[in-house]
Amino acid sequence: MELQELLYIIDLTGTFVFAMSGVITASERRMDIFGASVIGFVTAVGGGTIRDILIGSTPVGWMLNSDYLFVISAGILTALFLHKHISRWYKTMFIFDTVGIGLFTLLGMQKTLTFGLSPTVAVMMGTVSAVFGGVVRDVLVNRVPLIFRKExxxxxxxxxxxxxxIVEPFYPGNIWTVMFSMAIIIAIRVTAVRRNWALPLPN
Amino acid sequence: MELQELLYIIDLTGTFVFAMSGVITASERRMDIFGASVIGFVTAVGGGTIRDILIGSTPVGWMLNSDYLFVISAGILTALFLHKHISRWYKTMFIFDTVGIGLFTLLGMQKTLTFGLSPTVAVMMGTVSAVFGGVVRDVLVNRVPLIFRKExxxxxxxxxxxxxxIVEPFYPGNIWTVMFSMAIIIAIRVTAVRRNWALPLPN
Amino acid sequence: MELQELLYIIDLTGTFVFAMSGVITASERRMDIFGASVIGFVTAVGGGTIRDILIGSTPVGWMLNSDYLFVISAGILTALFLHKHISRWYKTMFIFDTVGIGLFTLLGMQKTLTFGLSPTVAVMMGTVSAVFGGVVRDVLVNRVPLIFRKExxxxxxxxxxxxxxIVEPFYPGNIWTVMFSMAIIIAIRVTAVRRNWALPLPN
Incomplete structure (x- = not known):
């Protein structure tokens, strides 16, 4: 299996887990199955969609690749029907979620750079890709986005x-820069969760 | 009167009723007349605006046709000034609202297909066109979108x-496919309200 | 110093103050420094970003001019570190905020007209440019937008x-039309705050 193929599978798996986590959040808020499905959907695609709209890449990405629609539907249905059993899978989901977040950041950056935007903007849009699906989910279930408070x-x-x-310009197109950057994201997140790290409050 | 003309009048009437309903929701939340007007506006155009942004049809639709601005202003003013009398009109408003939702769905689909997107995406964008004005309204008045809970x-x-x-490809451009699809939407909604149908909760 | 230069400095100063005010709002809501920074950022650029997305000017403005990113970062850091001293500056901040709002309205209008849209749409987009940063901020901190209630x-x-x-078409490109329009915005706002004006409620 090629490395590119592996990354694509991680992308789809991350999307699947994001959709599931959205449905679970919605279920806790007493939404019906339509509401839960919408929340699952926006959690999965929200970050990338906001990035695409801001950089001007429309129609937005998920409209052009039916693999995403298929994987998201599967994630939503899994969460809807196997809701009660999911708590056992939290560890597995956490792993895929973390790896997914790492990959989404890098893919978001690459797409932003393709549009001729600056590395600073690419860092922002990479983070938006990974994180803002959860922000949209939280706005729709009417709570202060979790990520602004303690994640x-x-x-x-x-x-x-x-x-x-910083490193990409020295080794343009080298896939190991991607892998190593992902490893940094995964390592920091896993350590942060283990040690219960949190950012300071402003006041 | 041509059928196309009739559909345009339904479109404008639906927009008018959407604007009114937004103002009414805002009034119940103690907003001032500026806030109520903005909520009326976004309720009327929100769904189509989100669709246009996602598929890349900008400037968004209502900017290019002053009929919409005129009709929305009329709906907002009617609701602001005749607020207390509106409760008598609920039945009439419900009819126009339902017919409007049916038409918005179909118009949203047609525009999406014009952009070369898949029928699956068109189904989603048709629904977004009809429904997400209310979602934006509910986010702005700070409540969980009604449609995610029981509508x-x-x-x-x-x-x-x-x-x-499914049927359009067999009779391309036939207006009766539009009419029949609208009839399905209207029939299901009216029956649902009468019989108090609701989707199941996930848990 | 040229008048154009002066306007650019006002633009940047207004952006700086907007970013600060976003961070202050977030701090009151117990967000961490990441959350407060995001809120500062969206408060500063939110209005112009929504305008750019609606009229189809992408990538959105702040992605193309690093001055804004620099000024916003400075505003966020100032608010994060000098939080406790800011209350003394409220008067100064109010002045820059008010002048900034005046300028953002006019700049937003000019950009909208450049895209060939109607004066009515330009009035709406000018107001959105000045006001909707605060709306996005309020949605993200989960409260009913302040501006819909009493500002x-x-x-x-x-x-x-x-x-x-109304006046621009008679003196096309005359900078004094801009200055005088800004003066009207500033005068109304200052008077409104002094006299505690408020719009009526609809009911």
Whole structure:
């Protein structure tokens, strides 16, 4: 299996897990199955969609590749029907979620750079790709976005993204820069969760 | 009167009723007249605007046709000034709202297909066109979108949209496919409200 | 110093103050420094970003000019580190905020007209440019947008914008039309705050 193929499978798996996590959040808020499905969908595609709209890449990405629609539908249905059994899978889901976030950051950066935008903007858009699906989900279920209050994984994305932005120009197109940047994101997030790290409050 | 003309009048009437309903929702939330007007506006155009942004049809539709601005202003002013009398009109408003939702779904699908997107995406964007004005309204008045909790009309839109997506290719451009798809949406919604149907919760 | 230069400095100063005010709002809501920074950012660029997306000017403006990113970062850092001292500066901040709102309205209108859209749409987009950063901020901190409830400054923007829309065609490109329209916005807002003006509620 090619490395590119592996990355594509990670992309789809991450999308699947994002869709599931959206449905689970919605279920806890007493939404019906339509509402839960919409929340699952926007959690999975929200970050990439906001990035695409901001950089001007329309129609947005998921409209052009039916693999995503298929994987998201599968994630939504799995969460709807196997809701009660999912708690056993939290560890597995956490792994795929974390790897997915790492990859989404890098793919988001690459797409932004393709549009001729600056590395600084690419770092921002990479982080938005990974993190803002959850922000849209939280706005729709009417709560302050979790990530603004205590999660540390946006910081992990930013760290990996900055690494990529600095190293990429020295080894253009080298896939190991991608892999290493992802590893940084995954490592920081796993450590942060284990040690219960949190960013300081402003006041 | 041509059928196309009739559909345009339904479009404008639906927009008018959407604007009114937005203002009414805002009034119940103690907004001032500026806030109520903005909510009326986004309720009327929100769904189509989100569709246009996602498929890349910008400037968004309502900017290019002053009929919409005129009709929305009229709907907002009517609701602001005749607020107390509106409760008597609920039945009439419900009819126009339902017919409007049916038409918005179909118009949203047609525009999406014009952009070369797949029938699956067209079903989604048709539903978004009809339903997401209310979602934006609910986010702005800070409540969980009603449609995610108990309304069944998104399901009605999806059913009519799927019918259209399947039948249209057999009779391309035939206006009766539009009319029949709208009839399905209207029939399901009216029945759903009468019988108090609701989608099941996930858990 | 050229007048154009002066306007650019006002633009950047207004952006700086907007970013600060976003961070302050977020701090009151117990967000961490990442959350507060994001809120500062969207408060500063949110209005112009929504305008750019709606009229189809992508990539959105702030991605193409690093001055904005620099000024916003400075505003966020100032608010994060000098949080406790800011209360002394409220008067100064109010002045720059008010002048900034006046300028953002006019710049937003000019950009909208450049895209060939109607003066009515330009009035709306000018107001959106000035006001919707605060709306996005309020949605993200999960409260009903302040401006929909009691602020009167949207009305000030609309008044100045309508003046500009009417007078500009008679003196095309004359910078004094811009200055005078800004003066109207500033005068109405300052008077409104002094006299505690508020728009009536609909009911």
């Amino acid at each position: 540390v994984y946006a910081t992990a994305c930013i760290a990996g993204a900055i690494f990529y932005a | 069944v009309y998104a399901t009605a839109c999806i059913a009519g949209a799927i019918f259209y997506a | 009167v400054y949207a009305t000030a923007c609309i008044a100045g914008a309508i003046f500009y829309a």
